[in-house]
Amino acid sequence: MEELRILSPTAILGYGFPMESFEEGMKRKPHVIAVDAGSTDPGPYYLGAGKSFTDRNSVKRDLEIMIPAALEQNIPVIIGTAGGSGGRPHVAFCVDIIKEIAKERNLSFKMAVIQSEFDKDFIKQNLRDGNIEPLFPAKQITEADVEDTVRIVAQMGEEPFMEALEQGADVILAGRSYDPSVFAALPIKEGFNKGLAIHMGKILECAAIAALPGSGSDSMFGYLRKDNFVLEPLSPLRKCTTLSVAAHT
Numbered sequence: 001m002e003e004l005r006i007l008s009p010t011a012i013l014g015y016g017f018p019m020e021s022f023e024e025g026m027k028r029k030p031h032v033i034a035v036d037a038g039s040t041d042p043g044p045y046y047l048g049a050g051k052s053f054t055d056r057n058s059v060k061r062d063l064e065i066m067i068p069a070a071l072e073q074n075i076p077v078i079i080g081t082a083g084g085s086g087g088r089p090h091v092a093f094c095v096d097i098i099k100e101i102a103k104e105r106n107l108s109f110k111m112a113v114i115q116s117e118f119d120k121d122f123i124k125q126n127l128r129d130g131n132i133e134p135l136f137p138a139k140q141i142t143e144a145d146v147e148d149t150v151r152i153v154a155q156m157g158e159e160p161f162m163e164a165l166e167q168g169a170d171v172i173l174a175g176r177s178y179d180p181s182v183f184a185a186l187p188i189k190e191g192f193n194k195g196l197a198i199h200m201g202k203i204l205e206c207a208a209i210a211a212l213p214g215s216g217s218d219s220m221f222g223y224l225r226k227d228n229f230v231l232e233p234l235s236p237l238r239k240c241t242t243l244s245v246a247a248h249t
Helices: 019-027 045-049 056-073 088-105 120-128 143-148 159-166 181-189 194-204 242-246
Strands: 004-008 032-036 077-080 111-114 171-174 220-224 229-233
Touching (some): 004 019, 004 194, 019 056, 032 056, 032 181, 056 077, 077 181, 088 171, 111 159, 120 143, 159 171, 159 181, 194 220, 194 229
Parallel strands (some): 004 032, 032 077
Antiparallel strands (some): 004 220
16 A cells, blocks of 8 residues: 555544535545544543533534445544543443444444543552552652542553454544544554654644644545655645644644
């Protein structure tokens, strides 16, 4: 494969996108539709509360466009940091929406669900075994800290997504994920340069925010090649510039 094409519909699942932009993206025959569904920008409340900071109807609207389009072209949909924060309730929030769409539209597909929330006993045991170190300048945590914490998620890279792709998943839904990993997983699996794949993913995860005028509710398209990548906003109202792309690098 000389070129791998990725459609990033929106900066965060639920933020929406113009149908015209999405359709332009599908015309370019992407090999995958990938989207980041979360952010740390709203702070820790939503993680602890087990709630999504994105509206359910808005998330459903995005998914009921993305999933049927991907199935029609026989390409996967990859979603990272489900429900905004990626804990078990956030993943369940998205699973429920996807199952609802499948039932309403009579769709049949293979879905992989990847959790990122850790059990407290597992964390405590690793703390006792000396496997947990603070990230400077934070202090060493204690078992009491772990017990007082409502929810603990770890950030996954591209490897779990690659495994799900190997197993033939049509839709991959994951808990807390490194934002670029949902975009980089398929390229790395297909033998493309890891650095280039992650670099392009870092820009695509913000979708049209990396264009001028920027928008978190519009689509971006990526073309990854052996020694370079190209980014294309899918609205004729936007363009990528050296500065707008560098700002997301």
